[in-house]
Amino acid sequence: MWIFEMATITRARVSLLVLAFMTIAIGVQCRSLRTQLRKVTSFQGERKIRIGHVQRRSRREPVSEHDHCALLSAPWTESTPPLGDWGQMYRLKIQSTMSDGPRRAVFPEQPLFRFVRRVYRCCQVGYHCGSVKGIQGGKVGDYNIEFLLGEDVLSAPLEKAEVHFHFSNPQHLNIQPVLPSLEKRGFPTRYRVWLRDGVVELRVDLLALIQALQLVIGGASRGPSVMEMHWVRGLTRPGVIAQKQRPPSLQDTVPVVWGEVNESREGAAPLQPTLELGLALHCSLLDNIAQPCQDYGVHLEHAPFIALTYR
16 A cells, blocks of 8 residues: 555656656747747838838839939920010029138038939939039028039039029929020020929039139139130120119129239239029910919929039
8 A cells, every 4th residue: 555655656746747847848949939939020020110111202202213313314405485584583602612701501401312312223223323412502581592612522524513493383384494694695594394293393504604613713723814714704794794784683693703803903803713693483384474483382492402413
């Protein structure tokens, strides 16, 4: 009887030991499984967040990547408004770091960031692109914009130079830019325009004018020749100063303030590499009849920026 009870107790102990061992093994496996599931869940969650981010970005930018890239290399359109019909005028002042005077701090705005991202993506998918720099402009009041270009920015050969505007256009008017300083000399104003969600993205070609500024900057060490100075002035100046008799709202501002070089006077002011010019908007309906831009809600959404593409 005593032997039977001892055998029963022994079997019970063995059973308990086996059960305890199985419990420990199952617990270890469960912890391992939970760890693996946590890793998988974390990875899937991260992937979902990334996919969701891409989907939300796609909803914000419904235009295809191909259209964005095609816009970068689209051919220029030449402005054809009636001669002298300048409409709403903006004044652009482009200074180099060689210019004297106070300088305002300017921070890049969203359109410039979007443009840089667009160029980067197009380069990634194989579109031809060179070195591109963006210079953010700063608004001074409603119709004056200032740009500051470093000497290093102006020292390399340029392939393209354009100023980018973003105008609200709720009535979908036909908007054409005009550079009066070019129009008065028979040069066309070249531009590209793109309408999206009631906002017009307007790009105006400034290559010839920026190259004129480069000419003075590059020739500063040796002194620009008389021929170069006349070439720059002939391209960009609207004539002698005495002609400025028109109302300020309709006249082109002084296109280039190089400093007056008076060879018959001692102590003449040196060349100041500052480009000032007017940019006019011609707004019209389908019948091409000019309309006041402000009356139809056309105004600047952001301060414009200059994009320079190097060879």
